Amino acid sequence: MKFKNFPMVPRVIFGRGSFDQLEEILAPKRDSEKAPFIFLLDDVFKGSPLEQRIPLYGKDSILYINSLAEPKTSQVDAIRDRIRHDFETLPSGIIGIGGGTVMDLAKAVALMLTNEGSSADYQGWDLVKHRAVFHVGIPTISGTGAEVSRTTVLTGPEKKLGINSDFTTFDQVVLDPDLTAGVPLDQWFYTGMDCYIHCVESLTGTYLNAFSQSYGEKAQELCNEVFLGNSLPDEDLRGKLMMASWHGGMSIAYSQVGVAHAMSYGLSYLLGTRHGIGNCIVFNQLEEFYPEGVKHFRKMVDKHGVEIPRGICEGLGDDDLDTIINVSLGMVPLWENALGKDWQHVITPQKLRGMYEKM
Ligand code: NAD
Numbered sequence: 411m412k413f414k415n416f417p418m419v420p421r422v423i424f425g426r427g428s429f430d431q432l433e434e435i436l437a438p439k440r441d442s443e444k445a446p447f448i449f450l451l452d453d454v455f456k457g458s459p460l461e462q463r464i465p466l467y468g469k470d471s472i473l474y475i476n477s478l479a480e481p482k483t484s485q486v487d488a489i490r491d492r493i494r495h496d497f498e499t500l501p502s503g504i505i506g507i508g509g510g511t512v513m514d515l516a517k518a519v520a521l522m523l524t525n526e527g528s529s530a531d532y533q534g535w536d537l538v539k540h541r542a543v544f545h546v547g548i549p550t551i552s553g554t555g556a557e558v559s560r561t562t563v564l565t566g567p568e569k570k571l572g573i574n575s576d577f578t579t580f581d582q583v584v585l586d587p588d589l590t591a592g593v594p595l596d597q598w599f600y601t602g603m604d605c606y607i608h609c610v611e612s613l614t615g616t617y618l619n620a621f622s623q624s625y626g627e628k629a630q631e632l633c634n635e636v637f638l639g640n641s642l643p644d645e646d647l648r649g650k651l652m653m654a655s656w657h658g659g660m661s662i663a664y665s666q667v668g669v670a671h672a673m674s675y676g677l678s679y680l681l682g683t684r685h686g687i688g689n690c691i692v693f694n695q696l697e698e699f700y701p702e703g704v705k706h707f708r709k710m711v712d713k714h715g716v717e718i719p720r721g722i723c724e725g726l727g728d729d730d731l732d733t734i735i736n737v738s739l740g741m742v743p744l745w746e747n748a749l750g751k752d753w754q755h756v757i758t759p760q761k762l763r764g765m766y767e768k769m
Pocket residue numbers: 452453454477478480481508509510511512514550551552553554555556557559560561562563589590591592593594597600601604685686
């Protein structure tokens with residue numbers, strides 16, 4: 411297919427307190443008394459007032475997810491097996507309440523309830539055969555764009571790669587900026603910078619087109635307001651960052667990310683470095699590729715007094731460095747977007763090694 415014909419989230423609700431409309435949203439989607447809604451909830455909310463607001467009926471249940479580690483294919487398969495074991499019928503829906511980690515798990519579990527085998531079999535592009543069960547994304551931290559994307563990024567036995575498919579995209583998203591109120595400063599910054607980096611990589615990439623540019627520019631403008639602007643009320647900042655994340659995700663849907671993502675995937679695969687902080691560690695060293703973006707990024711770091719770790723590749727042996735380099739070089743579309751078709755003349759394994767050694 412020459413032009414991508416990709417799905418968008420068909421329904422979205424936005425506004426402070428919109429979470430309380432969840433009951434109304436879910437009621438018509440309930441298949442039967444026996445078919446529960448399963449809520450995947452970031453365990454940071456265990457026992458919180460938010461948990462009390464989840465509308466539970468009949469056999470509906472909450473599964474707590476610890477997001478200290480990013481989603482794995484084995485974890486997705488285990489949750490799917492548990493749901494199949496515990497309930498007589500397919501659930502009416504899977505609802506993910508949390509950051510990119512929980513939203514990606516919700517997407518993957520919804521897919522794997524209707525597709526046989528292991529989720530590792532579907533890492534790649536358009537390998538999923540059957541429609542997922544109804545699934546809803548409710549972000550509680552802003553930046554990844556996972557709420558709009560047609561992928562769920564999983565670490566499998568052989569690779570860290572998304573399940574990219576038309577069936578992955580959420581059927582419904584609830585954007586309630588109040589849910590992000592309790593995010594700790596460092597994490598707010600790292601995940602928010604994921605969005606900023608999506609914009610820089612999309613807007614400077616060779617895949618850029620008017621579609622991506624229109625979303626990328628808006629997302630970047632919102633990031634600048636949030637991270638560099640004059641102080642606005644917190645509730646306004648939360649709404650703006652939530653919409654920046656949405657637009658940033660839309661921007662990369664029709665283009666690609668670039669050098670920072672290609673390199674941070676390598677770190678994540680070997681060292682388990684999480685997505686937001688990993689992107690920040692890498693991006694901080696990329697002035698050669700993104701001079702303007704890195705200049706602004708450093709201003710944001712200074713303004714918010716956030717620490718970007720250094721020296722994480724110190725002491726790594728040749729084998730480990732080779733693994734990181736190979737994972738990174740495998741991200742061909744990202745390099746091609748960043749540097750054009752001849753990217754391999756610019757980025758050699760030796761060059762990458764030198765860059766990682768500085769991180
Ligand atoms: P996350 O979901 O891992 O959450 C980060 C931390 O913030 C966790 O400790 C979590 O408990 C905490 N947290 C979340 N909401 C909170 C709240 N309201 N109050 C207090 N603490 C809160 O972080 P993330 O950066 O949103 O997501 C990273 C994941 O997203 C990675 O697995 C990455 O691969 C994935 N990702 C997916 C896509 C996609 O398109 N599918 C895009 C980018 C990243």
